[in-house]
Amino acid sequence: MNHKNSQTVGIGLIGLGTVGTGVYRVLQGHAASLEKKIGVRFEIRKIAVKNISKKRAVKVPRVLLTQNPQELLDDPKIHIVIELAGGIHPAKEWIERAFAAGKHVVTANKALLAEHGSEIFKAAQRYERRLGFEASVCGGIPIIKSLREGLVSNEISQLLGIVNGTCNFILTAMSEKSIDFLESLAKAQKLGYAEKNPAFDVRGIDSAHKLAILARLAFRQEISFESIAVEGIESLSITDIEYAKELGYAVKLLAIGKKQKEGIELRVHPALLPLDHPLSNVKGVYNAVFVHGDQADDLLFYGRGAGMFPTASAVLSDVVDIVKKIEAGPVDSALSAMLPAGCILPITDLRSRYYLRFQAADKPGVLGRIAQTLGKHHISILSVHQKESENAKSVPVVILTYEASEKDLRNALRTIDAQKDISEKTVVLRVQR
Numbered sequence: 001m002n003h004k005n006s007q008t009v010g011i012g013l014i015g016l017g018t019v020g021t022g023v024y025r026v027l028q029g030h031a032a033s034l035e036k037k038i039g040v041r042f043e044i045r046k047i048a049v050k051n052i053s054k055k056r057a058v059k060v061p062r063v064l065l066t067q068n069p070q071e072l073l074d075d076p077k078i079h080i081v082i083e084l085a086g087g088i089h090p091a092k093e094w095i096e097r098a099f100a101a102g103k104h105v106v107t108a109n110k111a112l113l114a115e116h117g118s119e120i121f122k123a124a125q126r127y128e129r130r131l132g133f134e135a136s137v138c139g140g141i142p143i144i145k146s147l148r149e150g151l152v153s154n155e156i157s158q159l160l161g162i163v164n165g166t167c168n169f170i171l172t173a174m175s176e177k178s179i180d181f182l183e184s185l186a187k188a189q190k191l192g193y194a195e196k197n198p199a200f201d202v203r204g205i206d207s208a209h210k211l212a213i214l215a216r217l218a219f220r221q222e223i224s225f226e227s228i229a230v231e232g233i234e235s236l237s238i239t240d241i242e243y244a245k246e247l248g249y250a251v252k253l254l255a256i257g258k259k260q261k262e263g264i265e266l267r268v269h270p271a272l273l274p275l276d277h278p279l280s281n282v283k284g285v286y287n288a289v290f291v292h293g294d295q296a297d298d299l300l301f302y303g304r305g306a307g308m309f310p311t312a313s314a315v316l317s318d319v320v321d322i323v324k325k326i327e328a329g330p331v332d333s334a335l336s337a338m339l340p341a342g343c344i345l346p347i348t349d350l351r352s353r354y355y356l357r358f359q360a361a362d363k364p365g366v367l368g369r370i371a372q373t374l375g376k377h378h379i380s381i382l383s384v385h386q387k388e389s390e391n392a393k394s395v396p397v398v399i400l401t402y403e404a405s406e407k408d409l410r411n412a413l414r415t416i417d418a419q420k421d422i423s424e425k426t427v428v429l430r431v432q433r
């Protein structure tokens, strides 16, 4: 990039949807103040879209639009390509070709970075280009920059995140409005907080994508996306959310990365969080990431995890960062010193406290047999709560356990759920402290 001579940085945008429109608007509306702040003028020189005739929320000169992203990649006056189309292919090929053509890249594409991050980061290094991806995790929260730079001297031992606003909105509605999963989802869709097809969000895949990116930076290790254990929120019932609340817990979909002696725990699942935990009060579409570093100690990052302008804010911070760092040389140390893929512990190796809800026959001896089976598998009971039921035959029994092994728990539940006194599959939720 030769912005020193021209004082103008050429931008090529691939995608003019939610985030692309935000970036376009910010660049149009804040061009003068950005120029004042950093002494460089940004000029959008081409925008690639899928359908050039589509009606847009923003007025764009027709001459800027193309249906062929290759035009941007071939344009020597474009220094930074901002990829905001999403999906794996052909986004991966566009980015690789942009590096090969000597351009820097900014992307919000979490799916691509989670599943093909190594190849993309290696390509950036091979061509000595920069890659900005702040917008790929938690929209407006500068968590990537914090992990790459602000916390660079820390050994990070744990990160806990509420990284999907759709799920957090649904869980908040279930808890506060006492409406079930499907009704909460419909509400989220009506307000534009959930996609028509919400599978990626509610099944935990989007959170796992973000966890893969965060864990890579936090633990400085290559992460294989497939090794992340993922459970979503689709089967959560209002009953368990309410029982959890009575016991002093909120239910949240958590993305968890923890360094253990033997390897790294990486998992996404709904979990009970004590009501006084800082993440318990993260409500609605908000996101938050709780990080523990050996020097900085506990940190909490909080903000809007998605949306046109929060995400555009992250994209623009990367663009400015690229321009500012160009003098420092192209090699990105935060990405070059990764350890090879290390051991990601299987979820069966996990030790956790558990919330268990049994649907048990309302007769003497049943509770004793449950307790005996748990004991046989080395699972100690912290508390037992028998609930009233309109169903005369069976009652809900909630048990909180002390820390136990997931493997032992699964074995115990196989035995318990096979008993004729247990009428439904036992509900298991992990308790995060």
Ligand SMILES: NC(=O)c1ccc[n+]([C@@H]2O[C@H](COP(=O)([O-])OP(=O)(O)OC[C@H]3O[C@@H](n4cnc5c(N)ncnc54)[C@H](OP(=O)(O)O)[C@@H]3O)[C@@H](O)[C@H]2O)c1
Binding pocket: 014, 015, 016, 017, 018, 019, 020, 048, 049, 050, 051, 052, 054, 067, 069, 083, 084, 085, 086, 087, 108, 109, 110, 111, 135, 136, 137, 139, 305, 306, 307, 308, 311
């Ligand atoms: N939305 C958010 O709040 C958010 C937050 C964080 C990260 N992200 C990430 O940001 C990226 C963009 O998300 P978005 O919500 O802005 O998506 P979107 O609204 O669906 O927009 C996608 C854009 O890409 C264009 N496009 C798709 N395929 C293309 C192709 N083959 N060639 C040229 N253009 C193509 C579309 O063109 P047409 O307009 O002609 O259809 C559209 O303008 C995704 O990776 C997403 O995961 C989004």
